[in-house]
Amino acid sequence: MSYIIEFLRSLFPDSTSAAISIIVTVLVFWMYKELRSNFLENGKSNQQRVDKALDIYSDIEFEIYKYLNEKSDLFIVTERISKASSLLPYDLLKSYIKFKETTEESLKRELLLKFHNDIEKEIYCLKLKQFDIVTFKNDKNIAASIEYYIKTKIAPFGIPLIYTYFNLVFLLLFILFTALIVSAPTVKEQIFLFSLVFAALFYLMFLYYIITEGFLKRRFKHSYTNWILLLLFALGLPSLVIFTGAWFSGILVFVMIFIYGYYAGRKSMRDL
Structure with a gap:
């Protein structure tokens, strides 16, 4: 960083211009560092949440499968779904509440079958969000390999850089509009x-x-x-x-x- 500051000083002989350029450069580096750190932390947290949801959804799906084959109890199925409420999407939570409040046996089974199909679809969707060397299918699909490379190698550097750019533009526009408002004659x-x-x-x-x-x-x-x-x-x-x-x-x-x-x-x- 010290080399960059010295380089900027040599570019701008005027002390005011040099000070402004140094402040902006330090701000950009700080923003990028913070945004990249948050991006990596959020990515790790999201992957952990996806893994946890996959485990819980798989347990629910298998418990329903056991019940449909008369190997489990309806109360156990209901309890298992209830404990996963915090990880259920809004639509699945609505389906579960409707199933739980239904008293008619035939309708209850029909709603449970629908919930079973929906939870299977959700498992497939979550599986597509897993991006690591274990779950990635290493085949001859060039497009998939490129996508994996972009998401794991380029995105951690590129996306925070894009966010930094937009934040800087927004900050400069804010300063510009503030200056215009203050300098307005009336x-x-x-x-x-x-x-x-x-x-x-x-x-x-x-x-x-x-x-x-x-x-x-x-x-x-x-x-x-x-x-x-x-x-x-x-x-x-x-x-x-x-x-x-x-x-x-x-x-x-x-x-x-x-x-x-x-x-x-x-x-x-x-x-x-």
Whole structure:
């Protein structure tokens, strides 16, 4: 690090520019170190959780299999699933509660069969998330070998680097907008810039939520009203800021985001 600092000093003869470049460089190195450490720790923790879930799901699957072949008791099956509740996905937990609360024997068996099929699918999905030298299938599949190399060798360095880049860009934009707000000649312009920044952040966050929850998870209710309001939200709000330019337009956009968010949560999205 000391060599890098000396190199930066030689590049920038001006003491102020050199100080800024040194601060930014130290910040980038520190961010990358912390992000990489967190990435590796989270990856290890996630793999341990996957391994634990696989063991527990396999025990549940086998216990259900024994019960279906009259080698186990229903109470033991129910107890085993109940103890794994913290590791069950939301859909499987709902299926288990429905099965547990059912009193009709024929329906109870049918629900247990469905749960057995679902837990098998979950085991397959978790197995695909295991990436280590023991579970990796070492065959002549070049694509699989490349994927394994990227996830185990490149990703631990590349992904934290990408996160560092985005954090640095966000920090620089924050400093830029702060400087613009402070240097604005009038209070109205300061209010406009301040409200515009926060409105843009909330707009992008809510648009991301609609795309992931509404379309990727297929919760969006397709109706003329919902589509018209979605288009007005997605296209109308940026147009309002661009074509009006009023000092209060950022505040107006902020209020409209909350109004549409309240409507979308109640009318445009299906329940999970």
